[in-house]
Amino acid sequence: MYTDTERCVRAVRSKDARFDGWFFTAVLTTGIYCRPSCPVVPPKPENMVFHPSAAACQQAGFRACKRCRPDTTPGSPEWNQRADLTARAMRLIADGVVDREGVPGLAARLGYSIRQIERQLLAELGAGPLALARAQRAQTARLLIETTALPMAQIAFAAGFSSLRTFNDTVREVFALTPSELRARAPERRTGTAPGSLSLRLPFRAPLNPDNLFGHLAATAVPGVEEWRDGAYRRTLRLPHGHGIVALAPHPDHIACRLTLTDLRDLTVAISRCRRLLDLDADPAAVDDRLRADPVLAPLVHKAPGRRVPRTVDEAEFAVRAVLGQQVSTAAARTHAARLVTAHGEPVDDPGGGLTHLFPSPEELATVDPATLAMPRTRRTTLTTLVRHLADGSLDLSPAGDWTDTRVRLLELPGFGPWTADVIAMRALGDPDAFLPTDLGIRRAAEELGLPATPAALTARAAAWRPWRAYAVQYLWATDDHPINFLPV
Known part of the structure; x- marks a missing residue:
């Protein structure tokens, strides 16, 4: 979509949150990139360029907007509705494969050469696998900085950075703030009481109907592995570096997520799998528009729009x-x-x-x-x-x-x-x-x-x-x- 300049400009001018994650707006005069729904006054069209990913914006030298926080948007629905090489690569990157196994490991899993994968991702996303994984690490680091009281050295390790210096440089480059400045700007809602435990919000594109989504998970819950408790679906997670427990509760504008991990290096993977479980990167507008075109399904969609497909973490x-x-x-x-x-x-x-x-x-x-x-x-x-x-x-x-x-x-x-x-x-x-x-x-x-x-x-x-x-x-x-x-x- 990012190549359709006229459509992107209309989305930015209307501050349409449905397009968050579909593309990113980079502003030439400020050097900042935003989500389409950024609340600031839209720049002139000639000062806007559009990119398909946050990683592409960062690679082009733009830094994240401090107002709309474009790194916290829902992911592009493209990667969950397609089965081609790019979509499969993006799902694996989100699952932390590049951080754990490097680009050679990604290529081996996909059955393509490193060069083929890099060329395909650059053509469609404007960034290669390393840049995409780096953007994901930066997002994880920001989350830990703002929501936990962990020392910065532990955050750097948990987010997947090879050194504290690389962590500091990346955070400064992406957010135009040092890690300490980023923490100072965050609201006081950090959790530091239970080791490996943190609370966060999982965004989604509205509408989201939680009835069948959480109803299905609760009704089929396997005792000992899953349960419904205090308004939340809870389950155990098998993760690359250990295990975890997650509690997920629906709210009107987000999913409350409480994670307890034996190894914080699994945070990115755990979030990715929880988003996939609840189908949070879906595009309900596209889905419901197609289904309500059928006169038989139209009343069902009108009655309860935004149904998701309950998926799995394993x-x-x-x-x-x-x-x-x-x-x-x-x-x-x-x-x-x-x-x-x-x-x-x-x-x-x-x-x-x-x-x-x-x-x-x-x-x-x-x-x-x-x-x-x-x-x-x-x-x-x-x-x-x-x-x-x-x-x-x-x-x-x-x-x-x-x-x-x-x-x-x-x-x-x-x-x-x-x-x-x-x-x-x-x-x-x-x-x-x-x-x-x-x-x-x-x-x-x-x-x-x-x-x-x-x-x-x-x-x-x-x-x-x-x-x-x-x-x-x-x-x-x-x-x-x-x-x-x-x-x-």
């Missing part, structure tokens, strides 16, 4: 749970998962609630004796085959995976039909166009609304909803009175 975990949920009730699926967790999950301490374990990893589940699994033999075979492929790396459900290829590979596994493959595509892979025409709830909704009831006919009818059929699923599910559709009290 793709392998969700795939295992999808198999456990085959042809059984929600309660039975939770029971099966809880047994696995109790027997094979890694114990954790949770002084603030009732969480007890991390969900077992594929490597841990691959060592389980199938005879100990209380389920039909065919489903045991399905589960053990899945975890074996996940453990040896022959099945890739990570953000680097190709959605189409992964779906084909899933359907090749014994016991995997279209419903299991599509629900994994929708909630684990993040495919916004995944569709569940064989799902019982969808078929009931279709019958009630006068839509075709057979899977083939419904799929043909749903072609008009593309590329947002996963969101159409949420609106169709919402016609039922199942607990997944209601915010817990």
